[in-house]
Amino acid sequence: MQRALSVSRMTGNKSTFPDWYQAIVREADMAESSPVRGSMIIKPWGYGVWERIQQTMDRRIKEMGVDNAYFPLFIPLGFFAKEAEHVDGFAKEMAVVTHHRLKSIDGKLQPDPDAKLEEPLIVRPTSETIIGDAFSRWVKSYRDLPLKINQWANVVRWEMRTRLFLRTSEFLWQEGHTAHATREDALASTLLALEMYREFSENVLAMPVVAGEKPENERFPGADATYSIEAMMQDGKALQAGTSHYLGTSFSRAQNIRYQSDSGEMEFCHTSSWGTSTRMIGGVIMTHGDDDGLRLPPAIAPRQIVIVPMLRGKEEDAQVLAYAEALVKDLNAQVALGEPIRALLDTKDQKSSDKRWNWVRRGAPVIVELGPRDAAGGQVSFMRRDRLRDGDKVKSQALARDEFVAQAPALLAEIQQSLFDEAKARLDANIRSDLTSFEQVAEYFGQLSDEDEETSAFKGWVRAPWSxxxxxELDKVVERLKALKLTLRNAPSQQPDSFGPCVFTGDPGVEEILIGRSY
RNA sequence: CGGAGUGUGGCUCAGUCUGGUAGAGCACCGCGUUCGGGACGCGGGGGUCGCAGGUUCGAAUCCUGCCACUCCGACCA
Structure with missing residues (x-):
């Protein structure tokens, strides 16, 4: 079968899936690595996806009563020293600014020794500390609460190993920060953000996830509780696609975020923070991509319907173009998935067959090909990217023009749904929940033959009761799993009423937890 | 930072063992033939072979050092 990508994701040796991932990032025109170690250049098509994510999530954030603001990129070193666990968690991956001027010394441009900063500045790895500092000044009275702020920003974490979108030194994200009078209120806010992420991920990214609480060892540095949404990639690994933290009063104590209650007492605030990043784009690629390239859910596709006119340098070209222009105009006047349709007429001077495949690789949800015959017959030929092929052949279908325009919103909604359904079926089918002992878990994951290993054996996750x-005691469990390259993902929010014995300790189970390999 | 591997036009790679001064396919440009469709022919542009030293009459090729990237590990959104 002819493939659009040079690398297939499910055949060959174990390095195939990473190779496939990189091929998609490149060939779908999403991003490329930059001259700066571990940092990527997000290309227009990839950034367009990020803009769609921003716009649709920002609306949800505002619906939660959260306002946007912006805080500095640089954070004084001293701010981190205030919260011991927090600084421990990030100390090893901070970019530090120590000078404010360059000087040519012996013909070499270097930091001017006379321009050393009194106190080094940290390029934010996350903004709890500097936002907390502002909160401490903004909160005086219980009447100021709850305080709910979000910022869209870039952050830097000096990671050892980077992969485009999944883990880069600098990445784009949103971080929400809230302060509340009570634990209940802060926890409710934490869970509201988690639910927003779940709903966003499933309805906008068409990426099914399991929302739940992270075990103690996976908590955000300094947090009382951390929740996540976990998505299953096509190689069976888990991707943490969003996190929400209940920070208790540890950050407000460290930063003196206090309010006077209605009874006149000074009380510490309970705070929360939550974030999602450009990593989600990596999740979309590994959830929906196929051997022909990327498949984008219509809700985040920068262009939902792309029209490729079949031009051959003949007189009839003008008619085809006029027909295509009118079609784009009518499509863009329609509303799909709650927004005006984003259709594009691709007039680039390029062979139409090349244009078609470029859009296939980029994952445009609907690709329309219009030739003289369509123009003359008043019809529209198109292909759905979610169901591109019938066997080895590309599946093209045709509709009367007006019918196509009228059905376009439903078509896009259907593609959105079908991508979700496909991923959801895969997720559900690959969570084993019938294993009752660690030995069984180890056997399921651990005794992969060399052959399995080389074909990227798809194992998915195990959901099992634990104490x-x-x-x-937890450390011991984590160590045993680590030997099998496994991690505890989260304890899903949806739990049954009763539990079998803990697969690790044999003690009575208190909840079910997800186990799997992860990114 | 530990282990393994790889760096050759935009991409995928051959050439390296056995030194003689750079190739293929795809992409790109031109002309022509095709064309409901990832086509073909002819012609063409583009590379100081990751960087810096060394050996040699001569280095992509041998030696030394460094750098980057990929995969595995530790760390992490």
């Missing part, structure tokens, strides 16, 4: 051990 929620803490401290040293």
């Amino acid at each position: 929620r051990p803490t401290g040293a």
Whole structure:
């Protein structure tokens, strides 16, 4: 079968899936690596996806009563020292600014020794500390609460190993920060953000996830509780696609975020923070991509319907173009998935067959090909990117022009749904929940033959009861899993009423937890 | 930062063992033939072979050092 990508995701040796991923990022025109180690250049098509994510999520954030603001990129070093666990968690991956001027010394441009900063500045890895500092000044009275702020920003974490979108030194994200009078209120806010992420991920990204609470060892540095949404990639690994933290009063104590209650007492605020990043784009690629390239859910596709006119340098070209222009105009006047349709007439001076395949690789949800015959017959030939092929052949279908225009919103909604359904079926089919002991779990994941390993054996996740051990006992569990390259993902929010014994300790189970390999 | 591997036009790679001064396919440009469709022919542009030293009459090729990237590990959104 002819493929659009040079690399197939499911055949060959174990390095195939990463190779396939990189091929998509490149061939779908999403991003490329930059001269700066670990940092990427997000190209227009990839950034267009990010803009769609921003716009649709920002609306949801505002619906939660959260306002946008902007805080500095640089954070004084001293701010981190205030919260011990927090600084420990990030110390090893901080970019530090120590000078404010360059000087040519011996013909070499270097930091001017006379321009050393009194106190080094950290390029934010996350903004709890500097936002908390502002909160401490903004909150005086219980009447100021709850305080709910979000910012869209870039952050820097000096990671050892980077992969485009999934883990880069600099990445784009949103971070929400809230302060509340009570634990209940802050926890409710934490869970509201988590639910927003779940709904966004499933309805906008068409990426099914499991929302739940992270075990103690996976908590955000300094948090009382961390929640996540976990998505299953096509190689069976888990991708943490969003996190929400209940920070208790540890950050407000460290930063003196206090309010006077209605009874006149000074009380510490309970705070929360939550974030999602450009990593979600990596998740979309690994959830929906196929051997022909990317498949974008219509809700985040920068262009939902792309029209490729079949031009051959003949007189009839003018008619085809006029026909296509009128079609784009009518499509863009329609509303799909709650917004005006984003249709594009691709007039680039390029062979139409090349244009078609470029849009296939980029994942445009609907690709329309219009030739003289369509123009003359008043019809529209198109292909759905979610169901591109019938066997090895590309599946093209035709509709009367007006019918196509009228059905376009429903078509896009259907593609959105079908991508979700496909991914949801895969997720559901690949969570084993019938294993009752660690030995069984180990056997399921661990005894992969060399052959399995080489064909990227798809194992998915295991969902099993556990006793929620803490401290040293939890560390032991984590170690045993680590030997199998496994991690605890989260304890899903939806839990049954009763539990079998813990697969790790044999003690009575108190909840079910997801186990799997992860990114 | 530990282990393994790879750096040759935009992309995928051959050439490296056995030194003689750079190739293929795709992409790009031109002309022509095709064309409901990832076509073909002819012609063409583009590379100081990751960087810096060394050996040699001569280095993509041998030696030394460095850098970057990929995969595995540790760390993480």
